[in-house]
Amino acid sequence: MVTTTRTIIEEYTHRRPRSAELHARAARVLPNGVTHDKRWLRPYPAYITEAHGGYKRDVDGNELIDFVMGHGALLLGHGHPAVTEAVARQVPLGSHLGGSHELEIEWAEAVARLMPSVEKVRFTSSGTEATQMAIRLARAHTGRPKLLKLHGHFHGWHDAVTKTQAPPYDRQSVPGVPKPVSDQTLSVSADVGAVEDALRRDPEIAALILEPSGAGYAAVPLPEGFLAAVRELTSRYGALLIFDEVVTGFRWAPGGAQERYGIHPDLTTLAKILAGGLSGGAVAGPNVVMDLLEHTEDAARDADRRVVHQGTFNANPLSAAAGVACLRVVADEAPGAIAQVLALRLRIGINERLERLNVSGCAWGDSSICHVLLGVAVGNRTAGDLLRPDLPPEILKTKGSNRRLAWLLGLAMANEGVDLFAGSAIVSAVHTEQDIDHTLDAFERCIHRLQAEGEVAER
Numbered sequence: 001m002v003t004t005t006r007t008i009i010e011e012y013t014h015r016r017p018r019s020a021e022l023h024a025r026a027a028r029v030l031p032n033g034v035t036h037d038k039r040w041l042r043p044y045p046a047y048i049t050e051a052h053g054g055y056k057r058d059v060d061g062n063e064l065i066d067f068v069m070g071h072g073a074l075l076l077g078h079g080h081p082a083v084t085e086a087v088a089r090q091v092p093l094g095s096h097l098g099g100s101h102e103l104e105i106e107w108a109e110a111v112a113r114l115m116p117s118v119e120k121v122r123f124t125s126s127g128t129e130a131t132q133m134a135i136r137l138a139r140a141h142t143g144r145p146k147l148l149k150l151h152g153h154f155h156g157w158h159d160a161v162t163k164t165q166a167p168p169y170d171r172q173s174v175p176g177v178p179k180p181v182s183d184q185t186l187s188v189s190a191d192v193g194a195v196e197d198a199l200r201r202d203p204e205i206a207a208l209i210l211e212p213s214g215a216g217y218a219a220v221p222l223p224e225g226f227l228a229a230v231r232e233l234t235s236r237y238g239a240l241l242i243f244d245e246v247v248t249g250f251r252w253a254p255g256g257a258q259e260r261y262g263i264h265p266d267l268t269t270l271a272k273i274l275a276g277g278l279s280g281g282a283v284a285g286p287n288v289v290m291d292l293l294e295h296t297e298d299a300a301r302d303a304d305r306r307v308v309h310q311g312t313f314n315a316n317p318l319s320a321a322a323g324v325a326c327l328r329v330v331a332d333e334a335p336g337a338i339a340q341v342l343a344l345r346l347r348i349g350i351n352e353r354l355e356r357l358n359v360s361g362c363a364w365g366d367s368s369i370c371h372v373l374l375g376v377a378v379g380n381r382t383a384g385d386l387l388r389p390d391l392p393p394e395i396l397k398t399k400g401s402n403r404r405l406a407w408l409l410g411l412a413m414a415n416e417g418v419d420l421f422a423g424s425a426i427v428s429a430v431h432t433e434q435d436i437d438h439t440l441d442a443f444e445r446c447i448h449r450l451q452a453e454g455e456v457a458e459r
C-alpha cells in the first residue's frame with residue numbers, strides 16, 4: 001500500500017532506482033530501450049528478475065501481481081509444475097533435434113482433439129508467422145490475391161496485417177510497407193453489411209481474417225450474430241474465413257472461440273497458450289486447405305501449387321514439450337473457466353467501485369480478460385459486468401484515448417503492486433480471489449490518488 005506525499009510518478013521512480021539504471025543502459029542498444037512496442041513505458045519500464053505462479057518481482061525487489069501473464073501465453077501461470085517438468089525433462093535431451101520427433105505429433109494431436117475445425121497442424125515460431133502462413137494458404141487455395149480484415153483487429157506485425165491495427169482507420173500507408181503491398185489488404189468495420197459489400201464488390205478477396213473475440217481481445221466486442229453471418233458470407237463469396245485464435249485459443253473454451261460459438265472457420269491461427277509459455281505458433285485447419293503444404297511425387301505440379309514453408313524453430317522440442325504439457329492441463333482441468341470466474345469478479349468489482357466513487361469509466365471484457373478505461377462517461381454502466389459498453393469502437397480500442405490517464409493509472413497500479421498490460425488484466429487460472437480483491441482495493445486507492453493529483457474528477 002502506498003502512503004506518501006509523493007506524486008504517482010515520483011513514487012514510481014523512487015521505488016525503481018535499479019530499473020532506471022538498467023533502462024539507461026538498454027536505451028543505448030535497444031530502440032526505446034525495449035523489445036516490444038507495448039513494453040515502452042515512460043519514464044521507464046520495470047526490469048523483471050523472476051516470476052512464479054501469478055506473481056513477479058523486479059530488480060528493485062518490488063513484488064507484483066502479474067496481469068500481463070506472458071502477453072496472454074500463461075493461462076497456467078508462471079512455472080506450472082507440469083510444464084516446468086516437461087521442459088526440464090527435454091533440455092538435456094536436446095533443444096533442437098534437427099529432425100522429426102514424437103512430441104510434435106503429440107502436440108498436433110492435442111490441437112486436433114481440442115479444436116473442432118482442425119484436422120492438420122503446421123507449427124511456426126510465433127502468432128505473426130501463423131497468420132502470415134494462413135493468408136498464404138488462403139491465397140493459394142482460392143487463387144485470389146487480396147485479404148479482408150477488420151478495423152482494429154490485430155494479427156501480428158507482418159506486411160499484410162499491419163494496416164488499420166489502430167485508429168485512424170482511413171490511414172492507408174504503413175511506414176516500411178510498400179503501398180502496392182498494403183493495397184492488397186482491405187479493411188472494413190465489424191459490420192455485416194460492410195463485410196458483404198466488400199466481398200460482393202471485390203471478387204479478388206481470398207480470405208477474411210478476424211479476432212473472434214472482437215478487436216484487441218474483446219476490447220471491441222463483435223455485434224451479436226456477426227460470426228455466424230460472416231461464416232455464411234465468406235462461404236457464399238468463395239473466400240476463406242480465418243479465425244485468429246492466438247488469444248482465444250484454449251482460453252475462450254478448451255477448443256477456443258470456435259468451440260464456444262459453434263462456428264467452424266476454414267483456417268485457425270494459434271500461439272501463446274499453444275506453446276505453454278514458450279515461443280511457438282501454428283496454422284491449423286481441414287485437410288482440404290492444409291494439404292497445400294504437402295509434397296507429392298509430382299514435382300512439376302508441386303512447383304505450381306504447393307505452399308512452401310520452412311522455419312528453423314518450427315515445433316522445437318522445448319516448445320513442443322511445454323505445449324503438450326499445457327494442452328493436457330487445458331483438456332483435463334479447463335483452466336480457462338477458472339480464470340474466467342476471477343476476471344468476472346474483477347470486472348464487477350471495478351464497476352462497483354467506480355459507481356460508488358462516482359467516477360466515469362468502466363471495466364469490461366469477456367472470458368478471462370478485463371479491460372479498464374477511465375474518464376469517459378458510459379451510458380449503460382451498472383454495478384455489474386459489462387460485455388458491450390455503450391461507446392464507439394475507437395474509444396474502446398484506445399481505452400478512452402486519454403493516454404495520460406491510462407498511463408498514470410498503470411504507474412499507480414504498479415506502485416500498488418499490480419502489473420496491468422496496457423490498461424487490461426489478463427487473468428490466469430493461478431490467480432486467486434485474494435489477488436483480485438487486493439487488486440480492487442489497489443484500484444480504489446489509485447482512483448483517490450488520481451483525484452488528489454487532479455487527474456480524475458467525480459462525474
Ligand SMILES: Cc1ncc(COP(=O)(O)O)c(C=O)c1O
Pocket residue numbers: 071126127128129131154155156157211244245246247271272281
Ligand atoms: C490476435 C493476435 N494475433 C496474432 C498475434 C501475434 O502473435 P505473436 O506475438 O506471437 O507474433 C497476437 C499477439 O499478441 C494476437 O494477439
